[in-house]
Amino acid sequence: MQYIKGIDAFREGKRTAVTLGKFDGLHRGHQKLIEKICSYAGNDCVSVVCAFDMQRNCLMTKEERKKLLDGKVDYLIDYPFTGDLMTMEAERFIQKILYEKLHAAHIVVGSDFSFGYRKRGDHQMLERYAQKYDYTVDVVEKARLGDREISSTYVREALSHGNIRLAQELLGYPYEMTGIVEHGRELGRTLGFPTMNVAPQDGKILPRYGVYACRVLIDGKWYGGVGNAGVKPTVTQEQRELFEVYVYDYEGDAYGKYITIRFLEFERPETRFDSVKELRACVMQDMRYGEEYFREHPLKKS
């Protein structure tokens, strides 16, 4: 896959099968569109995901989006959502971007896709111009879970309730975060639970503040862990978001390593305890909860 920053750098001899949108999370609905563009890709056509970059409260970092699409599509275009794009009339977007720049042969969108200044563009408008600019339009029906359409908003909502299982069902893959293990104040060690502290990267959303059973990938090996997402109000007023995880059966120094945390199950909300002693007692219970969780859900190699 070729990763391209900004539309201007896109140069390709073949025509394209293109899908457009924010694609935050690449959930199961987005995956339907991606399957469709891939079905068009071949000798005379390349598959292109054109992702409008919003840069805040994201379900995935740009790196994660790249990794998920790599090997599936031919191009990922990271299209910053700047003033130019926001004020471009929809008709002009079709002519300048889809026709002149991307040489679109096939355009694939969801039924509620909108684009252009004041979101005046929609799939009906794309269809009206199809003959003029010689492309086809596929309008994909929205994927649902139960009676609700899948959307990035729905995934964010599930995470904000700590509903990890629902988020995973909507995404079609587990919710994870990756980051570098930072030095904390090493208070955890003296309290009897050394933790690895990781800050969410590039605007990535933490699930509901609270304690989770999770898997932790360190140096290519998965471990069980129990950790707190939040700002640890008992010991600091900093309001800096972190995930602090106690990892079972890990001995060694993980500072400076990139680790991946896969959220599995919400246990309890983050709490502001009146004393460190109460915090410690509760964390000891959390550790037992984690042990129980992993007895019931033994780690598979993955």
Ligand SMILES: Cc1cc2nc3c(=O)[nH]c(=O)nc-3n(C[C@H](O)[C@H](O)[C@H](O)COP(=O)(O)O)c2cc1C
């Ligand atoms: C399983 C677990 C649960 C935690 N729960 C809370 C909590 O409810 N409230 C809180 O203020 N801090 C919580 N913490 C964070 C601790 O306050 C923090 O890990 C400890 O103070 C050590 O901080 P340090 O890494 O800066 O040394 C929790 C940590 C773990 C590992």
Ligand SMILES: Nc1ncnc2c1ncn2[C@@H]1O[C@H](COP(=O)(O)OP(=O)(O)OP(=O)(O)O)[C@@H](O)[C@H]1O
């Ligand atoms: N559930 C779905 N099924 C099929 N296509 C979808 C679904 N959700 C979104 N799409 C389509 O995927 C493309 C990108 O969607 P986009 O990421 O902008 O919206 P979204 O997932 O609904 O997010 P948000 O909740 O932020 O509006 C659009 O063409 C959109 O219509």
